[in-house]
Amino acid sequence: MKNIENLIQKALELQANGLVTRQIADELNVSRETVTWLLTRAKKEDVSTAPKDISVNWSSIGKSAYRMRHIGIAMCDMVLDTVEATGNDIDLVVGIGLSGVPLASLMADELDTELSVYHAYGEHEGEAKLKGAFSRNFAGIKGKKCIIVDDVITTGNTINDVITHLRSSGAKPLAIAVLVDKTGSDALSDVPVHALVRIVRVD
Template sequence: MKSLEELYNRALELKNKGMSDKEISTELHLSVNTITWLLSKDLKGNSVSDTKIGWRSVGVYGNRIEKIAEVMADIVTEEISLDNVTSIIGITINGIPYATMLSDLLDRELIVYRPHPSGKEGMFSSNFAGVKGKKIVIIDDVISTGETMKRTIEDVHNQGGEVVLCVVLVSKLNSDEINNVPVRSLIRATMVG
């Protein structure tokens, strides 16, 4: 795990490049609240109420991503019938590699979604499948606060699709659902103490 000072320096570097707190939180796999706190506090004597999730060891090789995607595919088929799934959404940027592999493994369409950094309606890439009339599984790497997943579900609904399941590598949520959609993760990170 990186030290708090290293996280602060990396967050500051990204902020100086013009990234928003939301974009920095996505890049560093921390909640927006933690990034805001990190960039606005003196680093002495304060405790952090978040956990950084790093999966670089998986992400550097496609075959490792594929192995994780195989586990995610197993979870999907355990939770719902594939007759109820037409498409797989990958949330940019870290959900896309897993969603691409799942799309192949499950022989389903691939949809790519880019959330808007300010919380406005996101965008579905026109280079991939559309949303309207589809039954969708959403894939991402980490759920921290659940806000990105919540917005994705809402945007799918607004475009005429239906989300039947969300699957992530790691969840920091205390709940197994968002907007009445089941959320499943390979790992759940929970603060204790």
């Protein structure tokens, strides 16, 4: 119960700092439904049962550049098996902001590729589709063969949005690399998912 109370407190703090539901979900590595439940639970004692979700805290990795570098190398190793089997070369690593960018940067350095950054933004209540854009301050995506990097896959919506953007620009997404996959997916939009940790709920 203490962990839930800590999540509620953190969600309230992030909301007080002006973050919207999607941003709080990204920061806590939980679904938007879970964030709504946490914020509602803080206001009422008697709330319906919690959504089925798992909070991921990888701060013990994120606080150390040394650990991040080695995790990035492990993630490179995971995707290279798939990419090399297809006979493709990687031109670009796409980091999903905010938490995927440090890992993507390390991986781009390790793979000697260009780096692109995707920012998810905009959210309409009741709408599952996210909106986003690639930053103009990083490499372009047109016609590139790329891998997509994020920290956690919660629902897959953001990565599916990235894949749609990439394909509409003539880019070819070859693989997805993440620390944790909460969906248990082997692929998203026909792009293989490689996760250091895959969480499977058994009910």
